[in-house]
Amino acid sequence: MNTNQKALTxxxxxxxxxxxxAWCMILPAVLLNVFVMGGPIVGTFAxxxxxxxxxxxxxxxxxxxxxxxxxxxxxxxxxxxxxKWTLFAVTLPVIFALLIARIISRIRRGQMLYRTxxxxxxxxxxxxxxxxxxxxxxxxxxxxxxxEKMGFENPPAFLADSRYALFSVAFVSSWQSWVLxxxxxxxxxxxxxxxLEEAAILDGASPLQNxxxxxxxxxxxxxxxxxxxxxxxxxxxxxxxxxMTNGGPGNSTDxxxxxxxxxxxxxxxxxxxxxxxxVMVLFSAGFMVVIxxxxxxxxxx
Amino acid sequence: xxxxxxILCLLLAAIILSTTACGSSGGSSxxxxxxxxxxxxxxxxxxxxxxxxxxxxxxxxxNGIVKTFEDAHPGITINLTLxxxxxxxxxxxxxxxxxxxxxxxxxxxxxxxxxAGYLVPLDSYVGKYExxxxxxxxxxxxxxxxxxxxxxxGAIDALFVYYNKTMFEQxxxxxxxxxxxxxxxxxxxxxxxxxxxxxxxxxxxxxNEWWLSMGYNEAMGxxxxxxxxxxxxxxxxxxxxxATQKIANMWQKGxxxxxxxxxxxxxSRSLFVTGKAGMLMSGQWDAGQIEEASPxxxxxVFKMPSWNPNTEAVLPVALGNTFSINSHCAxxxxxxxxxxxxxxxxSMTGMIKLGSLYPTTNSKLDSVxxxxxxxxxxxxxxxxxxxxxKIGYCAxxxxxxxxxxxxxxxxxxxxxKQISVDEYVNNxxxxxxxxxxxxxxxxx
Numbered sequence: 114m115n116t117n118q119k120a121l122t123x124x125x126x127x128x129x130x131x132x133x134x135a136w137c138m139i140l141p142a143v144l145l146n147v148f149v150m151g152g153p154i155v156g157t158f159a160x161x162x163x164x165x166x167x168x169x170x171x172x173x174x175x176x177x178x179x180x181x182x183x184x185x186x187x188x189x190x191x192x193x194x195x196x197k198w199t200l201f202a203v204t205l206p207v208i209f210a211l212l213i214a215r216i217i218s219r220i221r222r223g224q225m226l227y228r229t230x231x232x233x234x235x236x237x238x239x240x241x242x243x244x245x246x247x248x249x250x251x252x253x254x255x256x257x258x259x260x261e262k263m264g265f266e267n268p269p270a271f272l273a274d275s276r277y278a279l280f281s282v283a284f285v286s287s288w289q290s291w292v293l294x295x296x297x298x299x300x301x302x303x304x305x306x307x308x309l310e311e312a313a314i315l316d317g318a319s320p321l322q323n324x325x326x327x328x329x330x331x332x333x334x335x336x337x338x339x340x341x342x343x344x345x346x347x348x349x350x351x352x353x354x355x356x357m358t359n360g361g362p363g364n365s366t367d368x369x370x371x372x373x374x375x376x377x378x379x380x381x382x383x384x385x386x387x388x389x390x391x392v393m394v395l396f397s398a399g400f401m402v403v404i405x406x407x408x409x410x411x412x413x414x
Numbered sequence: 415x416x417x418x419x420x421i422l423c424l425l426l427a428a429i430i431l432s433t434t435a436c437g438s439s440g441g442s443s444x445x446x447x448x449x450x451x452x453x454x455x456x457x458x459x460x461x462x463x464x465x466x467x468x469x470x471x472x473x474x475x476x477n478g479i480v481k482t483f484e485d486a487h488p489g490i491t492i493n494l495t496l497x498x499x500x501x502x503x504x505x506x507x508x509x510x511x512x513x514x515x516x517x518x519x520x521x522x523x524x525x526x527x528x529x530a531g532y533l534v535p536l537d538s539y540v541g542k543y544e545x546x547x548x549x550x551x552x553x554x555x556x557x558x559x560x561x562x563x564x565x566x567x568g569a570i571d572a573l574f575v576y577y578n579k580t581m582f583e584q585x586x587x588x589x590x591x592x593x594x595x596x597x598x599x600x601x602x603x604x605x606x607x608x609x610x611x612x613x614x615x616x617x618x619x620x621x622n623e624w625w626l627s628m629g630y631n632e633a634m635g636x637x638x639x640x641x642x643x644x645x646x647x648x649x650x651x652x653x654x655x656x657a658t659q660k661i662a663n664m665w666q667k668g669x670x671x672x673x674x675x676x677x678x679x680x681x682s683r684s685l686f687v688t689g690k691a692g693m694l695m696s697g698q699w700d701a702g703q704i705e706e707a708s709p710x711x712x713x714x715v716f717k718m719p720s721w722n723p724n725t726e727a728v729l730p731v732a733l734g735n736t737f738s739i740n741s742h743c744a745x746x747x748x749x750x751x752x753x754x755x756x757x758x759x760x761s762m763t764g765m766i767k768l769g770s771l772y773p774t775t776n777s778k779l780d781s782v783x784x785x786x787x788x789x790x791x792x793x794x795x796x797x798x799x800x801x802x803x804k805i806g807y808c809a810x811x812x813x814x815x816x817x818x819x820x821x822x823x824x825x826x827x828x829x830x831k832q833i834s835v836d837e838y839v840n841n842x843x844x845x846x847x848x849x850x851x852x853x854x855x856x857x858x
Contacts, residue, residue: 166852167505169530187824190832247616251681252673253690272616273676275830359619362675363827378502379620380819381526 154394161387167377171384178388188389190364191372198283198368199347203340206287207294210339214298215324228299235292243356246285247272250357272358275365282366286353290346294339301335302328341404348397369393457748458491461516464500464735468702471768472496478764483755490748492516508532508740515743516752518568521556521811521856522818524736528564529853534739534746535562536753543754550800553773555858556811557736565738566753569770571808572796573628573730575718576686576694576704580711581608587692593632593660593721600669603692611664612691613674614682621679622822623809625661625670627730628695631806632718633657635725643812645855649846650839658828658835660721665829675826683707698792699734702769705786715792717799729799732808733773771796812856814849817842 161178165171182188217227234242249255250271260268271281305328313327329336351370354360360367360375369389377386463475480492495514497503501523507513508527517527527533540546540563545554553567577589585606590596600610615621631639634657641647642654664670671682671691686694687709694700695718704713720727737756739749755761759776766782769789779785779793799805809818820841827833833841849855 166526168509168526168532169852247678250676252676253681253685270673270676273673275675275832278675358616358675361616361619361826363830363832364824365830365832375823380823381815 157387157390160384161391163384165384166381167383168381174384178385179392181385182388182392187364187367187372188369191367191369194279194364194366195348195350195368197279198350199344201280201283202287202343202347206291207339207343210291210294211298211336214295214302215328217295218299218302228296231295232292234289237289239289239352240356242285242289243353246288247357250281273362275362278358278362279366282353282357283350285357286350294343297335297339298332301332305331344400345397348393456489456491457745458493459516459743459745459749459752460493460495460514461518461752462495462497462500462503462514463518465496465498468768471770474764474768479756479761482760483752486755487748487751490752492752511742513740513742515740515745515749517565517738517740518735519738521567521733521736522813522815522854524557524565524738525559525854525856526815527738528559528562532741533564534741534743534749535564536566536739536750537563539750539754543750545754548757548774548776550773550775552731552800552805552858553733556733556856557738565736566757567733567773568735568737569733569765569772570796570800571697571699571732571734571810572792572799573624573695573697573718573806573808574715574792574795575611576696576700576713576715578686578689578692578709578711579714581689581692589716590719592719592723596719596721597667597669600667604668609671609685609691610669610693611671612682612685612694613671614677614679614685615674616676617678617680619826620810620822622825623818624695624697625664626821626825627732627806627808628718629661629664629721630654630657631728631730632721633660635720635722636728636804636806638725639807640858643807643814643855644857645846645850649817649843650836654839654842655835657721658839661825662828662835666831698769698771698796701786701788701792705788713788715788715795717795726804728804728806729795730806730808731796731799732811734770766793769793773800812858814846814854814856816845816848816852816854820845 160171162173162175163171164174164177213231217224217231220227250257252258252270252273255271257268257270269277272278309327309331310323313323318326349370350368351374354366354368354371355374358366360371370393373386373389373393376389377383461480465472467475476494480494484491500517501519504513504517504519504523504527508517508530513532517524517533519527524533536545545563545566549567553570554563557563557565557567582588585602587599587602588595590599603610613621613625630642634642634653638647638653642649647653665672665674671677671685674682677685682691682694683700683703684707685691687704687707689709689711694704701715717727717729737753739746739753743749757772757774757776762772762774762777763782765772766777766779767785769786769792771777771793777797779790779797785793807813809821813821824833824838824841828835828838846855
């Protein structure tokens with residue numbers, strides 16, 4: 114073996130050692146994911162093919178649970194509620210977070226104070242927030258009562274009215290999570306190229322034109338990420354519905370997650386609930402496929 | 415450099431080994447209860463109960479029952495734990511081969527556990543402790559499966575109506591004796607901006623079972639509703655449709671508080687004790703809280719009248735809980751000894767004083783002095799119904815699991831006309847068929 118070949122062999126060995134070391138470094142995380150996530154995923158798939166009630170022995174039923182899902186009106190009602198929740202979550206909270214972040218980014222004095230104040234809802238636990246907002250929405254001593262005393266006729270009963278309950282709960286959930294979106298937008302605003310804005314001003318652009326045509330295009334990757342996160346979070350929404358309305362009135366606030374939970378924990382149908390959870394995984398996987406296709410087309414996500 | 419890499423790899427290996435070595439100690443708590451050898455060896459039994467009872471009840475159970483048992487049985491220790499969801503916890507633990515030695519769950523769950531082989535049949539102890547003479551048959555029927563006694567019945571739940579007696583007297587209203595009088599009373603209350611029936615279930619959707627139990631029992635009558643539960647009359651037959659419509663009418667006409675989905679059970683009691691609502695349809699579990707609230711009016715209770723002109727009124731009853739023995743219990747004899755102690759004369763007297771009536775022959779109201787007049791009225795109403803056999807069948811004891819959960823889960827959708835009566839009863843029938851296939855139907 115000549116000198117060059119020896120050098121190549123030595124280099125290849127060094128590379129393999131580095132790779133081996135890198136794999137050792139990430140091995141704990143991989144094992145954690147395999148046992149904590151992989152195991153239950155495989156288990157969920159197995160259970161979805163049975164009629165297990167959580168207590169007695171399970172019997173294999175094949176795809177019966179999945180075919181049952183196709184005619185389950187409660188599931189489709191919950192899926193529609195999830196869609197409404199998503200539409201709400203990607204509009205008002207995102208716009209609000211964007212505007213507040215823009216305003217805060219322009220403040221010279223007291224910026225930290227405003228950031229801290231706006232961040233406070235995020236550190237409140239969801240249980241406490243849900244209970245407090247349930248009291249605020251209480252038809253007897255909450256907002257409804259105050260509006261009645263102010264002279265408003267038939268003010269909305271919020272949580273007790275099937276027309277408003279879902280958006281009331283979604284509002285509370287967004288109240289707590291929008292601040293994270295604000296932080297993401299704020300970070301994006303700090304990274305803006307100021308020279309472009311100054312050039313636009315010199316060219317006679319109004320503040321609104323500047324914001325729409327110069328600022329927003331620059332934060333497009335952040336904007337897209339915020340939308341993706343919001344959509345994913347909306348599919349995992351559970352706690353506020355469970356704590357505030359339990360899916361009621363009727364099924365007006367029932368989401369796929371709460372329906373699935375009720376099937377598994379109260380209705381003794383974890384087999385069917387597992388089938389629903391796999392369908393949710395398919396939704397999420399489909400969404401990620403769309404994102405990946407868009408990235409291939411050059412979208413900065 | 416080589417040494418550093420070796421050290422790093424060794425550290426990683428140590429981390430991996432330590433994380434994989436960590437695991438639950440597992441095993442049933444029953445397995446730590448000791449072996450099955452002689453009574454001289456100390457025995458520890460575990461008992462898990464819910465936190466839903468009052469503090470006085472919990473204190474009495476700990477001191478008046480558990481401690482007195484331990485004092486009388488040296489060597490046997492009862493490890494009592496109170497948990498928020500004993501049923502949910504027991505399901506997981508029993509499925510994993512563990513769980514407490516003594517299990518306290520509602521009757522429908524006991525039936526499921528019994529069918530899965532998780533419980534010890536108690537027939538061999540019946541003769542020794544004379545349980546066949548101690549418990550009412552209607553109660554032991556609910557804890558019997560395939561002819562075997564699988565548990566002992568716990569406290570009786572009963573549904574009736576609390577009413578504002580002062581309000582009734584001031585307005586010249588009388589306790590209704592039939593469905594027409596009931597609806598007329600509700601209309602009269604509505605005309606005065608008084609909520610007829612306070613109700614709130616935003617924190618406990620399963621409370622819908624109360625109105626389902628009351629409505630179906632009173633609208634169908636005792637015998638016909640028993641036949642429905644036994645599958646002799648279909649859930650989607652004309653009688654059941656009519657009964658379902660009557661239940662829906664109670665909410666749709668504003669007799670049951672229309673914003674019930676937006677308030678909690680506590681709020682509904684507040685509506686009653688502050689005089690905003692004239693009546694509260696609930697169970698004996700609310701009597702203590704109403705007494706504690708000390709409303710500024712006189713209140714009393716009445717049995718809901720029949721909603722059917724051809725049948726008599728019944729008192730819907732259930733068992734709030736049951737007691738059974740885990741099949742993995744290492745010392746079932748000691749567990750059975752404790753179960754018998756739970757139902758001795760002193761225990762039953764103490765329970766009555768706390769407002770809990772048990773379906774036992776030694777629950778003697780006359781032997782209890784100083785009982786609150788309201789509690790005495792309620793207890794007498796329950797005992798009278800048990801004696802004359804005019805009892806109804808509450809959902810959380812007598813209804814099969816799938817039909818029950820479909821019914822209370824979708825009652826509000828029925829109220830809101832998100833589903834029709836036909837769809838509701840058809841789905842009830844389908845749910846019942848699933849219960850029949852799975853062997854969930856209680857035979858009584």
